[in-house]
Amino acid sequence: MAINTDLVGKNYDVPEFTYDRRDAMLYALGIGADESDLEFLYEKHGPKVYPSFATVAGGFGGGQILKDLNIDLRMIIHGEQRVRIHDALPPKATVKTEAMVAGIYDKGSSALVDLQFKSSVDGNLLFENVVSMVVRGAGGVGDHGPKRPDTAQLPDRAPDKQVKIQTEGRQALVYRLSGDWNPLHADPEIAKAVGFERPILHGLCTFGCTVRAVLRELCNNDPAAIRSIAVRFSNPVLPGDLLTAELWTEGKTVFVQTKNESGDVVLKNGMIELA
Incomplete structure (x- = not known):
């Protein structure tokens, strides 16, 4: 069954996601934080929250979207991730997220699906995620949605x-x-x-x-x-x-x-x- 391109631009509500300092600290351990990163692991210092925690705090609300898009979950590869931070994540919060099918793009034998998630705390936009998924075997759908951002090109020199x-x-x-x-x-x-x-x-x-x-x-x-x-x-x-x-x-x-x-x-x- 072909991907349902009519859903481009459709909005979805994602279940609220509540986290506290324990969740933020556990995430920090999960990405390798150690005793040199105590400000992320010890409540005496906040704790601070890694900006990449936005990929967790944005919730896991894509399941219904993928079902509506007629996508076989076995054919999905997580291709890209984009995160924009509008303010530092607090050590505890209840996050409300709105999702949207931002675009579907033809990549030959595959399709690329962009899902956008905008997350707010107390009515203020805190961060955004764009999850880009490659759907194998789903090519030929055409391009539906705005032009995608240009891919970053590394400088032509040795790393700093x-x-x-x-x-x-x-x-x-x-x-x-x-x-x-x-x-x-x-x-x-x-x-x-x-x-x-x-x-x-x-x-x-x-x-x-x-x-x-x-x-x-x-x-x-x-x-x-x-x-x-x-x-x-x-x-x-x-x-x-x-x-x-x-x-x-x-x-x-x-x-x-x-x-x-x-x-x-x-x-x-x-x-x-x-x-």
Whole structure:
């Protein structure tokens, strides 16, 4: 059954998402925060909240949208993630999110679906997420929606900084406690059934690890320093992998790509806007 392109522009309400400092701290542990990041882990210091927590606090309201779009969940790949932060996330809040099918685009044998989520606290817009999903085998739908933002192009020079990120063997098991219960990240049998040697790390965990590295390296761990984040997912990460975030700084823009030890790029075309 073809993707229902008539839904482009349709709005959906997402169930409210309430979190507190425990949820924010658990998320911080899930993306690798340690004793050097106490401001994100200890209530004496707030705690501060990582801006990438917006990918969790925006809720998990896409299920009904995907059903209405006639999308086979088995054919979906999380292609890109864009986050815009309007104000620093508080350590506790009740978040109200409105979702919209922002666009559907033809990519040959596949389709690209953009879902936009706008999240408010006490009536004030706090952050936005755009989740871009590749739907395999769903090409030929044409383009429906506004022109997509241009993909970030890395500077043609060596990176200004390279930051090592050591993931942990149990990291996917910790990260999933923030709400992504996909068994691919926990069950060895399911992972092997779809071609992986063992459970893989969540893409949004790798995303969060990279944001944490940028905050620590360039922003003195100040979450208010980041205004937007955009990345493309390109290869899976196994828990325990040693990653390297390569950073290029040009004014208020940080270009990012993250590689594994083999040199495979796992996050590419990354761009972070600083305040």
